[in-house]
Structure formats: C-alpha cells, structure tokens
Amino acid sequence: MFRPLDGQLDHTILETQMLDTWEREGTFALLREKNSGGPRFSFIDGPVTANKSLGVHTAWGRSLKDVYQRYKAMRGYHQRYQNGFDCQGLWIEVGVERELGLNSKREIEEYGLAEFADRCRATVVKSARQLIEGSVRLGMWMDWENSYYTSSDVNIEYIWRFLAVVHERGWLYKGLRATEWCPRCGTSISAHELVGSYIDKEDPSLWVRFPLLDRPGESIVVWTTTPWTLPANVAAAVNPAARYGLRDGEWVAVNRTVNGADADVAFDAVVTGAEMAGWRYRGPFDDLEPGAGVEHRVVTWDEVSLDEGTGIVHIAPGCGTEDFAQSKVHDLPVLVPVDEAGAFYPEYGWLAGLTTTAAARPVVETLRERGLLVRAASIKHRYPECWRCHTPLIFRVTDDWFISVAQVREPMRAANREVEWVPEYLGKRMDDWLVNMSDWNISRRRYYGMPLPFYPCGCGHLNVIGSRRELAERSGSSLEGLRELRRPWIDEVRISCEKCGAHVERIPEVGDVWLDAGIVPFSTLGWQNPVAVRHGFGTGAAAGLTGADLPDHEYWQDWCPADWISEMREQIRLWFYSMLFMSVTLTGVSPYRKVLGYERMLDIRGREMHGSFGNMIQAEDAFDQMGADVMRWIYCAQPPSQDLLFGFEPGHEVKRKLLTLWNSVSFFIQYANLTDFVPSSDAAWPLSQDLDRWIAARTEQFAAEATEGYEQYLTANVLRAFEAYLDDLSNWYIRRTRPRFWNGDTQALQTLWSCLTMSLRLVAPILPFITDYLWRALTGPAPSVFLADWPAPRPADMALVTDMAQVRKIVSLGHQGRVASRMKVRQPLRSMIVQGADGVAPYLDMIADELRVKSVTIGAVNAEEITVRPNLRVLGPRLGPAITTIRSMLQAGEFTQLPGGRFRVGDIELEPGEVLVDRHGREGWYVASSDGVTIALDLTLDDELRLQARVYDTIHRVNGLRKQTGLDISDRIILSLPHADADLLAHRDWIMAETLAVSLTVSDDEELRLARVEV
C-alpha cells in the first residue's frame, strides 16, 4: 500500500515536516557520506555580509547555489559545502553606529574602540545565526558549523601575505589622490564601490565674477555648482581653441550651446582662449589666509566644455579629480579646505567648522555682498552618494594607499579569458572592467576592519608585515596577550624598522572589505600552509564561532580553482574582481573556472526594492505566504540575463503547476491502492501500448533536457522542459489512460510509477521539499530522493515522441476550431482531414476520440478559400485608375499566389503590404494550420449527430449527479430519463455502459432520476 497524500497541498506545512525529517534522519550527512569517495566538485561560497537577516534577494543566490550543489550531489560528487560570512567593514560599522546613536568618528572614539569592536562582533554573531536559520528554511544544505568568517585572524594573515607580495613587487604606494569622500563615514569611496550609487540632487548653479588684475574694469565669469569649493579656488580654465568675448566688462565663451542666444549679442572684444592664458585675477576669497597666498591665473585645458556654464571653469585642485589632475599639468597649489568630516579647517576663518552644505549659503551671500555674483539659480543633476549611509559624497584630496594595477591588468585579462561565464556577455563585462580599472584604493580610515600591516618609518622605509609570526619577531614579543589582529589591540604593537631599527607604529587605516572576501580561495583552503590545523580557522574574532579547519597546501591543490561560483552581476567589480586580482597576483591564474552571474531583483512593478519604498520583502514572509519550493521555482525559472521582478502574485501560478504534480501522484496512489499494485523499480519500460511507450520515451527526453539544462547552469531550461513534460503527463497520458487505471491495468500503473519517480528526481535539486515528500510516498520505506541516483539515460522511441507531439498539435488545432466556430465539445462531428503530419497515421483513432470526430483521415486539405482585396491606401497611389480593374479581378479570384505572400494579377505583381488577405474554410468547414500542419474540420451537423450530442450531455449529467449524491465510482445505478428524452433510447447500451446503469427506462417525469443499486 502507498501512503495516501494529505488531502491538501500546503507548502509551509509540508516543508516544515520535511525539514524535521531531514534533521531526524541526518539526510544531509548520509548524502555526504555516500559521496565521500566520489569525484570532486569545488564550489566556493561568496561570503554574505553578516549584518541582517535573510532577504528575498539573498535567497535567490542561495537557492541557485543549493540547486547546483544538490544536482552535483545526486550525480555522486564529493563537495565541501562551506558557507561564508563577511564580517568586517562599513556595512557592519554603520549598523552599529545607528544602534548606538553615534554619528561621527569622534563619537565612536569617545565610545571606545574595544567596546565598538565588541558590538560589531555581536552584530555578526546575531546576523550569522539569522542567516543560517533563513537559509535552512530555504532548503539550503551547507556545513553550517564550519562556516568561514572573514574576521578570522587566519583570513587577516593571508591578506597580509598578499600585501607583502604586492609590496615586494613594488606595486604598493601611498598617493595623494582626489577621491569621492563620504563626510559622514569619514572615508574615501573607491571606484568599485561607487558604480550605481547616484541620486538626483538639486544644487545651486552660480555664475561668479573673478576681477582681472591687469585689465581694470574687466572680469572673467566662471560657473560652479559647488559653492563650498570657491574658497579653495586657485585657477580658472579656458578652452584654448574656443573664442571668448567681452561684454559689459565680463568675459564669457562666445559659442556656448546652452543659452546660445548670447552668441548673437555683439561683443566689445573677442579673443581665443589661448590668448587668455596667464591673465591674473583676484580670487573670490582672498580675504581668507589660504586664498591670499595663491597667485590666481587663467590656464588652458582642452577639455573645457562649452555645453554648460560660461565656458570658463573654476579650478580647485583640492576638491575635484579633474581639478587635481590640472594641478599636476600647471603646477598649481592644492588647497584642501575641509577635514575628514567635511568641515572647514580653522585657517578658513569665518567658514571654520562649517560643513560643505552649511557653507553654501554664507558663501553665496558673501559673493553677493562683494558684487561678485552674476547669476544664482539651481540645477538638478546626477550626484554620487555614499552606498552605505546615503550621504552625498564630496571630492577631497587625501593620501590613501593604493595597489598599482599597471602590471597585473594584462595577466588578469588573460586569466579572465580562461573563465567560462554564464551568461556569456558577463565575461566581456569583466574584461571592460579590467581594461578601465584604476589603481585599487585599499585603505579606509575606519575601525572594524582588516588592519593594514604598514609601518612607515621616519627614515623613509616602509615596513610591511606579512604574518603574525613576523609581527612577533619584529616586535620582540610573543604577542600572547594580543586578543585579535585588529584595532584597537594591534595598534599598541610597535615594531623596529628593518632599515634603521627605530620603533615604528602601524598606520591607523584598515583595508577595503573586498580584500577580506577576495582572499577566501587561499585562506579557507590552506594555500602554502605546511601542516593542516584541525578547527584552525576560527581564530581572532572568529574564535568560538566556527569549527572550520585550516587545511594544508595539498588540500588547496585539490579544491582550487573552484569549478564553479555564482553571484549577482554587480560582483564583477567586487568579489569576482578582488578574487581574480589576488589570485593572479599570487598564482598567475583565476581561482574559478566557471561563473554563473545573474541580474538584479526588482519588485513586481520593476522598481528597486528599498526599505523606504515599503516594497522590501523579507524571506520569512515569503516562506509563510508561498513556501520555499515556490520561491525556488521563481528564482530558477528566471533567465539570468534579465532582472527578476519578484512578488507574491507569480507564486500563485507556480503553486498551480505544483498542484498538477501533486494531483498526478495522488491519482496514481489512489488507483494503485485499489489493486494493491506493487511497483518494480527496475522494470523494463513496458512496450505493448503506444501511450506507455510514448510517455516512457517522453520521460527520457525530459531527462536529457533537464540534465543538459543543469550542465549549462540554466535552470530556466530545466523548468521550461518540466512544465511541458508535466502537461504531457497529466493532460495527455493520465487523461487518455484513465480507463486502464480504472481497470487496474498494472502495465499502466507501472508506467506511471516509473515516470513519476524519474521526473521527481530530475526536479529535486530545484524543488527539494515537495519532490522528497512525493518520492517517499511513491517509494515506500526507501530513503530520501537525494540518496537516489540520477536517472541514467535509456534507449527510447524518439520517433514516437515526435509523432505524438504532432497528434497533440492537431488536437489543439481542432479544439481551437470548436471554440472559433462556437461548436461545443460534446457535439460529435462527422469528419476531419489532416495534412502535413503523415507520422500520425497510427493515431487517427486517438485524434478522433479526443476531438469527438467520427472519422479522421490524412489527405490534402482543399477546403481553404482565400479572398484578396487591394490595400487602397498603398495600391491606389501606385496603380491610379487601373485599381478598378485589379480590384474586380481579385474579387473574381483571377490571381495566382506567389511565394513570400505575393500575388500576380494579370501582368502585375502585388507585394504583401499592398493587399488584404482573408483565409477561411469553405462554407461549413473550419481550416487552420500551424508549423506546416493543416486541419480541416467538417462542421456540418445532421440529426444523428445532434442526437449523439444529447446522449453525451445526458451521460455528463448522470455522472455529475453520481458525484453529487456521493456515489462511489464503482456503484451501480438504476436510471430513468424524462419522457422528452425518449428518443435517446436508441443509444441505450451506450448510456448504460457509461453511467454504470443496470436498467434504463423513460418515465413520465420531467426530471432525470437515478438510484443506487443495493447489493
């Protein structure tokens, strides 16, 4: 006996039940045990930032990772299943700052760095627990107890080794750079963090007059949208090739494209930009000390645009990337007016302490008082913001640490060419990023991060420490009391300079978090580690959080490069990039062979999901409302090259499909139990019935399609094939085989059992809960579907699959014909002709039965009529008066059809756009075609056909009544028809057989009546 399915499919209940079963049986452990001697499949998990619970975004990636690990496991692969958490950096710091109500670096320092570090760690611990809970609920199987945490001292040491190598190669430098800077976070933002973080922002748009020193009464007029940068002005740039004109004492470009009307105004004098070079002017804030010390002058710059402003650009090298570049060209002084928090330095007098935003109004007011303001308006433009705290960024010149990319760029590009990207265009995106990448800014002026091991000495030597042991040696201490390789504790360790022996301190900066994640293929796999250390990874801040080992180098060789990794497309400039950078530097090759990338997740209306839009969906809510299998279906059905629009609505459609699967299994169990059917798991495919042979072959076809989809890392193809298969199985095989199930035909039962158990295995990686539940119901005491083997391909009759697809197409055309001609399904029809599908010849009875047509024949469909009318709007102008003749010839059918939809009428050829064509069946016929198959359905009715339609109606009504009155499917009845239906007695035997009636009479009653025969 098979265990009957629970009455209703409730995903949440079923999934909770399966989670308990897996836990109780130790299914995952059994699976790993089973595969421990198998071939290796190396997957490296990209660390998820441990500062939140699971969201539906993260659940997408986690689902894909789980699907492929499960697939590989079912194919016998031995895997590591190591999950990873990203545990340091600004994401975590900003969260803790919010929790504690701290809003500046000063406040963090007052709070205390040790306490702050503890709070950061506590966030990681809490979030890691929540992420694990959410992932388990999603059905993800990972070795959770042995996750890696990037805050581990082992991870930090591996980054130090990388930095030491970079330093040995001469790639490491400290550079004065103008960078995007977040004044709230007090740190620079590097290029890979900036992409996509732009907002529309309204700023002042000012035209400001700079009086010329050697041309009394004349001024140049500059344009700026950042008033706070004017006190740092040192020069004004003009385009040397452009012409500038003087009007009312003011110099502006003549041919500006914006406000181009000015070009018509007469100018008092016109010169080229080149001629203006060297003109000296009085700076707008020369009353302040920094400006007073500068000789302001006009410089030339080819890039000065005439598209906006005045064609003269104000240059403040301390406040802009391009301005800073110009300072190198023209040897200009660099004034940096604001500190790390974006507040003016004390030497800026009355501006001192004001932030860049707060300074805007007093700066504008002062310009107005001094008569320097020509125009003040406002402008809306794209402006970068901090991706963590959403503060608008400023530009600021600062000394940061960089890794030069000059020597690693081409090796990285070469390594990337060896990587197989899915979808393929992502490989090109990566190459674009590598071609354009600038030097890697690796330093952050923050606290909870990987401490950069740089110890610069007054003698000019830069000491770079590559390991904890080296730090101990150089500091002359055992470091025994050092809690973590992290601030504030590490800041107390001094070392002696290897050049001069002086005591030197570490710089206060910490590293870019992408160093933490990029080193993972080395740190977690034991690269160059001589002896494996059991539980050796959980050191420093990760101590006590994980039992992960620190493996040895041999292990690294076994598992690196990864066979496969998968993350969102944005990781091209983040994790994919940092891993590639570090690996090419250390080993010359990519640490991954294959990547599955996917686009963004948006809400159901295509908007970004955002806390403040109120359209964020927590994974927990999605689990409750749709269930994990439904979510996984939605994720896996998504082509990775398109944005996923996620919402609850598409879940209903998926639930409907899963219900079809559920009902198919339920149907099987119901009839198998009626006859005590016992399946044979290694039965040869039964061959005596066409439909059995067909669904067997169709299942083999689905197995091949599904396997290919997984192998190509395109789950969307697996699900597309599954949907089509499920339709064939339930709407064709089961439906058409129903009478055999009623009769307890064991060959039909065996066939259906084999198809169901095979197809469940094929979709199990995507839908782990429902498939394992149904699998167990079908296979009795056998264990989980995940402990079953992947179906091996078997020979099958593929020609039959093709023919049956034609049969279904013909039937579908026939049904369309009934709908189009308003011919109800229960009305039998006399005949149908099929053309273009000779392979269906053996199945004409099946088609006839399905479409309720008396006779189906294969032959030429000549029932088609075509009417062609001239398209007057097009043809009128071309033919002129001749149109009348053409029209009547077309009407009379005097035309020839030409290939490509063209027609010949007399000696004129007409293009497809010049005619209006109607095709229809001859009177009384419906004609339709699709993909080369044409059908013609005879719609003519006679009395006998009408009578038979009424017989079908009656049988339908009787069987409806049987159900309504609660009769069992095998109960016999006594049936009486109303006197109006007396003529139906002509088909007495037929009606009795179809309704299980033992007697059939006609009464004087108006109603149809039936009664159960008591036995």
Ligand SMILES: [Zn+2]
């Ligand atoms: Zn910020």
Ligand SMILES: [Zn+2]
């Ligand atoms: Zn020194």
